[in-house]
Amino acid sequence: MSGTILRVAVPTPLTRVFDYRLPEGLDTPQPGARVCVPFGRSEVIAVVLSIETRSDLPKDKLRDIKSVLDQDALLDAKTLSLLAWASRYYVYPIGEVIATALPARFRQAEPAVLPEETYYAAVASADIAALKRAKRQMQVMQYLLDHQAPVCEAEVVAVAANNRAAINALLDKGMITSLSKPWLPPCGIAEQEPPELSDEQDTAVKAVLNASKRFQPFLLFGVTGSGKTEVYLRLIERMASEGRQSLVIVPEISLTPQLLMRFQKRLACTIVSLHSGLHDRQRAMHWLAAVKGQADVVIGTRSAVFTPLPKLGLIVIDEEHDASLKQQDRFRYHARDLALVRARDANVPIVLGSATPSFESLHNARRERYHELRLTVRAGNASPPKIGLLDVRRRKMADGISEVLVAEIRRHLDAGGQALVFINRRGYAPVLICADCGATADCRRCDAHMTVHAASHRLRCHHCGAERPIPETCESCGSSDFDWVGQGTERIEQALSAAIEGARIIRIDRDTTRRKGALESHLAAAHAGEADIMVGTQMLAKGHHFPGVTMVGILDVDRGLFGSDFRAIEQLGQLVTQVAGRAGRAERPGEVLIQTRNPDHPLLGRLIREGYRAFAEHALEERRDALLPPYSHVALVRAESTHANTGRAFLKGLVEQVRLYPEEVVPRHAVMMFGPVVAPMERVGGRYRYQLLLQANQRNYLNQLLLTIRHQLEADKHARKVRWSIDVDPVDFF
Numbered sequence: 001m002s003g004t005i006l007r008v009a010v011p012t013p014l015t016r017v018f019d020y021r022l023p024e025g026l027d028t029p030q031p032g033a034r035v036c037v038p039f040g041r042s043e044v045i046a047v048v049l050s051i052e053t054r055s056d057l058p059k060d061k062l063r064d065i066k067s068v069l070d071q072d073a074l075l076d077a078k079t080l081s082l083l084a085w086a087s088r089y090y091v092y093p094i095g096e097v098i099a100t101a102l103p104a105r106f107r108q109a110e111p112a113v114l115p116e117e118t119y120y121a122a123v124a125s126a127d128i129a130a131l132k133r134a135k136r137q138m139q140v141m142q143y144l145l146d147h148q149a150p151v152c153e154a155e156v157v158a159v160a161a162n163n164r165a166a167i168n169a170l171l172d173k174g175m176i177t178s179l180s181k182p183w184l185p186p187c188g189i190a191e192q193e194p195p196e197l198s199d200e201q202d203t204a205v206k207a208v209l210n211a212s213k214r215f216q217p218f219l220l221f222g223v224t225g226s227g228k229t230e231v232y233l234r235l236i237e238r239m240a241s242e243g244r245q246s247l248v249i250v251p252e253i254s255l256t257p258q259l260l261m262r263f264q265k266r267l268a269c270t271i272v273s274l275h276s277g278l279h280d281r282q283r284a285m286h287w288l289a290a291v292k293g294q295a296d297v298v299i300g301t302r303s304a305v306f307t308p309l310p311k312l313g314l315i316v317i318d319e320e321h322d323a324s325l326k327q328q329d330r331f332r333y334h335a336r337d338l339a340l341v342r343a344r345d346a347n348v349p350i351v352l353g354s355a356t357p358s359f360e361s362l363h364n365a366r367r368e369r370y371h372e373l374r375l376t377v378r379a380g381n382a383s384p385p386k387i388g389l390l391d392v393r394r395r396k397m398a399d400g401i402s403e404v405l406v407a408e409i410r411r412h413l414d415a416g417g418q419a420l421v422f423i424n425r426r427g428y429a430p431v432l433i434c435a436d437c438g439a440t441a442d443c444r445r446c447d448a449h450m451t452v453h454a455a456s457h458r459l460r461c462h463h464c465g466a467e468r469p470i471p472e473t474c475e476s477c478g479s480s481d482f483d484w485v486g487q488g489t490e491r492i493e494q495a496l497s498a499a500i501e502g503a504r505i506i507r508i509d510r511d512t513t514r515r516k517g518a519l520e521s522h523l524a525a526a527h528a529g530e531a532d533i534m535v536g537t538q539m540l541a542k543g544h545h546f547p548g549v550t551m552v553g554i555l556d557v558d559r560g561l562f563g564s565d566f567r568a569i570e571q572l573g574q575l576v577t578q579v580a581g582r583a584g585r586a587e588r589p590g591e592v593l594i595q596t597r598n599p600d601h602p603l604l605g606r607l608i609r610e611g612y613r614a615f616a617e618h619a620l621e622e623r624r625d626a627l628l629p630p631y632s633h634v635a636l637v638r639a640e641s642t643h644a645n646t647g648r649a650f651l652k653g654l655v656e657q658v659r660l661y662p663e664e665v666v667p668r669h670a671v672m673m674f675g676p677v678v679a680p681m682e683r684v685g686g687r688y689r690y691q692l693l694l695q696a697n698q699r700n701y702l703n704q705l706l707l708t709i710r711h712q713l714e715a716d717k718h719a720r721k722v723r724w725s726i727d728v729d730p731v732d733f734f
Helices: 077-089 094-101 137-145 154-157 164-172 199-210 228-241 254-266 278-290 302-306 335-346 359-366 403-414 489-499 518-527 567-582 601-610 612-625 644-659 699-715 717-721
Strands: 002-008 018-021 034-039 042-054 115-122 174-180 216-222 245-249 271-274 297-300 312-318 349-354 371-375 386-391 418-422 432-434 451-453 459-460 467-469 480-484 505-508 533-536 549-554 591-596 635-641 672-685 687-696 723-728
Touching: 002 034, 002 094, 018 228, 034 115, 034 635, 042 094, 077 094, 077 302, 077 335, 115 137, 115 154, 115 591, 137 154, 137 164, 154 164, 164 174, 164 418, 174 644, 199 228, 199 371, 216 228, 216 359, 216 699, 228 245, 228 254, 228 312, 228 349, 228 371, 245 302, 254 297, 297 451, 302 335, 312 335, 312 451, 312 518, 335 349, 386 672, 403 418, 403 489, 403 591, 451 687, 467 723, 489 505, 489 533, 505 518, 505 635, 549 567, 567 591, 567 601, 601 612, 612 699, 635 644, 635 699, 644 672, 644 687, 644 699, 672 699, 699 723
Parallel strands: 216 349, 216 371, 245 297, 245 312, 271 297, 312 349, 386 591, 418 533, 418 549, 505 533, 549 591
Antiparallel strands: 002 018, 002 042, 034 042, 115 174, 432 480, 451 459, 459 467, 635 687, 635 723, 672 687
16 A cells, blocks of 8 residues: 555564554654554553555555654664664574563653753852852852853762752752753763873774774773773874764673762763662663763663664773673673674774773784784783782692681781682672582572572572472581581682781672672772772672782682583683783782692693783684584574473474475575584473574575574464564674
């Protein structure tokens, strides 16, 4: 039929788009705008993909849209193109991909406008000397005088220590004025002078700036403490001076506030953050400011990669190796890889920074797809830490810590240093076992032991979240004699308190940082020298600068040497290197001791003796020999069900159907299938899990097969009996 047809993306698990008729009296929205449409028996928010004059559907099958929410595009053409690419590459419905890109408020019928906010400005002729006896009023007045532009109410209230009476008094005296206008992102104050760049940093900055008007991926491979962030700052500063926006993506929410604070102290430009720690209203405001070009810098976690930026000039991916950049459920995208596509489409440079680059990025640098920039020297007078292996096979241990390590920690504390002890396991002990019959306290919904949390006297499953009190007697034999086997952060904290009397210890893990602001409070205490020892999980390993830490102890590395995932060795090398990099970042030299029962392991020895690059080069050769990524391309088809073997039968049927596909769909032997097999942990959250591994030397064959599989499963009513998913380029085979 003819007429104005809107082709829209609806958030539904179907890999297709939908046509709707535009009723008379409604203006035609631009592609990228939101509309409200009837869908089934309800109404949903959809995004316009294109304006058509004809539809393949008959006239009586087309439904009218209900309303137009945006006249102009909320998602510009380049962003829509990126989202369409992501939908095809990750084999995921375009409607749900687009929903991921929008803040939660704009997935509803919320107007996409910045709210009116109250701002204050100082009257230039005001006599500040008259406020000598009014401390709060003086603080507010001085703050406003230091800012040329009006300052938002929330910021002024914070300066006044929530004393609104001081603000009202200044208004009554006519010393400040107030006005209402759309909210604007805060501007950095640039109070810190930039340090002098090293020769390597200067070379890196110039290399990126020389490519500032074209697409060029750079791998900034810098040892821990070498000043990668300073390189980012210099590049972003130049972009802002040219009126261009910068997108900075970090892997963890915990890193965002620290980086944001550092940027605000250095850059005199507008900066917004985007991460799940923000309230929906805050996130919508920050997102809109970026979309409207009012934010010079956007710092965010992985979903920030989709934020439309009309003046994009630079993309930075910090800690590009981190697995947190990959979404692990529903739309399983990798922010780093999408950022590369986005930079290519926008014709801008992208910087991938890490002290431990992913094997994929090192492989691309070796093939000269990326331009590698090296920072081999630590900033300032800091020297690399001395790293050693501590063989604990025949040493006396107390709760998982050797006497040698305790003695070394004590020696560093006596010399005025701080210590960091890393163990990548929270709780007190990973296993509660009956001393009489050997029965273990297991999760009733997962194939996993319950972890003992002594402080709360609870058993918790770290996979599904189930918990229950620590039992008084064994459920199997009635004995009350239990052994708490293994160590977690709680137990290490207790052991160190007993071994080093008077030591001030801060534990940093998910349990101690649940409350808002708790992590920042702990980190501030560490920086202020209010802690002698920090005990924690990988939350301590990523990007933190502890100038007082001279000693790092790493516990329980042996688990990573024998993991079932082919990426386990890579992740171990990255984790050990990152944790070791927390030591000796100031003038005093650092020391790292790694407890192990496998001191002769060849890859671990190479990592310690020759560094991460030599370790990675050797491990990459093993990957090549085994034809594992990055020397091939893989995807996982997962299936799970509340009934054992249902998922396996489902995947077996899928394999049989794939083998019947004609040659033009996928050539014989172009894609290899392995499985189906039980997942490394079969049952999680009461669901039995199975997986099928697909591997190909050419990505186009793999993608073609996955698209065919997706369309088949969507049409197969039997597929609704299981929960299935497709994971392209999986980083976790768990």
